[in-house]
Amino acid sequence: MDLALSNLALHHLIEENQIIINGFINKVQTTPTGFLKLKVHTKEGDKTLIATESAIFITKQSISAKQNPGGFSSFIKKYIFNQRIISLKQKEFDRIVLMEFPDVTLIFELFSKGNVILCNKNFKILRAMKKEKWKDRELKKDEIYKFPSSRGKNPLNISETEFLNNLKENKKTIFGAIIDILNVAPGILNFIFEENKWNKTIDASKITSENSNKILKEIKQIYSKKEEGVFILDNIIYSINIKTNKEFDSISDLLNEKVFLENTVVQRKEETKSKVRKQDYQSQIDQCIIEENEFLETGEKIYLEYQLLQKIINDITTLRKNNLLDKEIENKLKSVHPELKEIKLEKNKLLIEI
Secondary structure (H helix, E strand, C coil): CCCEECHHHHHHHHHHHHHHCCCEEEEEEECCCCCEEEEEEECCEEEEEEECCCCEEEECCCCCCCCCCCHHHHHHHHHHCCCECCEEEECCCCCEEEEECCCEEEEEECCCCCEEEEEECCCEEEEECCCEECCCCEECCCCECCCCCCCCECCCCCCHHHHHHHHHHCCCEHHHHHHHHECCCHHHHHHHHHHHCCCCCCEHHHCCHHHHHHHHHHHHHHHCCCCCCEEEECCEEECCCCCCCEEECCHHHHHHHHHHHHHHHHHHHHHHHHHHHHHHHHHHHHHHHHHHHHHHHHHHHHHHCHHHHHHHHHHHHHHHHCCCCHHHHHHHHHHHCCCEEEEEHHHCEEEECC
């Protein structure tokens, strides 16, 4: 999916998905695009949850699944089938979502190319969809799961004093320093600065307490807002109005349309490939049938001429008893048997036309 979610949009998306809490997993599948598809039975009816590389959402669309996926989805099914979902939550404002069951936890890393990791209650990895390794952590069986380093502190939890001190210690501009310190989307921070006509280029270390408090207050206010719809800017999804056109009423609506279209395109490509393969197989079968018929026809002809071959061989035996030379035998046979196109007794070679 070429669209990415801002961390606040992901926060709002997880709020949209809270309907699956206390639901039970009925199916675990994989879509043609490689996404995880979970069927959840809830009091409000069955819900289908799709996990892409950057989002996890409830879909109302009919998204196909692989018939025999095997691999990761089959493995985790043994652990989560008919299990109750205890919680679904985002880690701070990171692009990480945890789906907790009584005995295991599914961790969705919704950044880069995405990943899903199944852990036990002690966060020991049972299996990862993709094995990955970095300097400070590794995603593979039996490793203890370590959360990736956060991009910054939760803007809702930091105090005014801590924020000011962090700014004073930073050597960058005020805008760059805030990106370092807080886990906020650059697009949202840019919107806040432009709305308030604040200078983004002043040195962070020169910020006053008053201005620092104003900035933090605006950030906290934005990150406390409810979802206002879907707004897209530079291929990033925002769930608050950042002065661009509204695209959809909810993030789920956008993802439903986007992922459904992608899945449909992939499915059609697979169907086309399958059709081409079937045509190739049929062509090969037809060619084999033609060759088989040719071999049968040749075999029939050889069988019908068996008596002629036997007669020629008997004549050779008789003539040799008369002490004739090979050349004399060859000439005599050619005159008696016009079907004989070539004969070389020294090479035990006979060629007849059938």
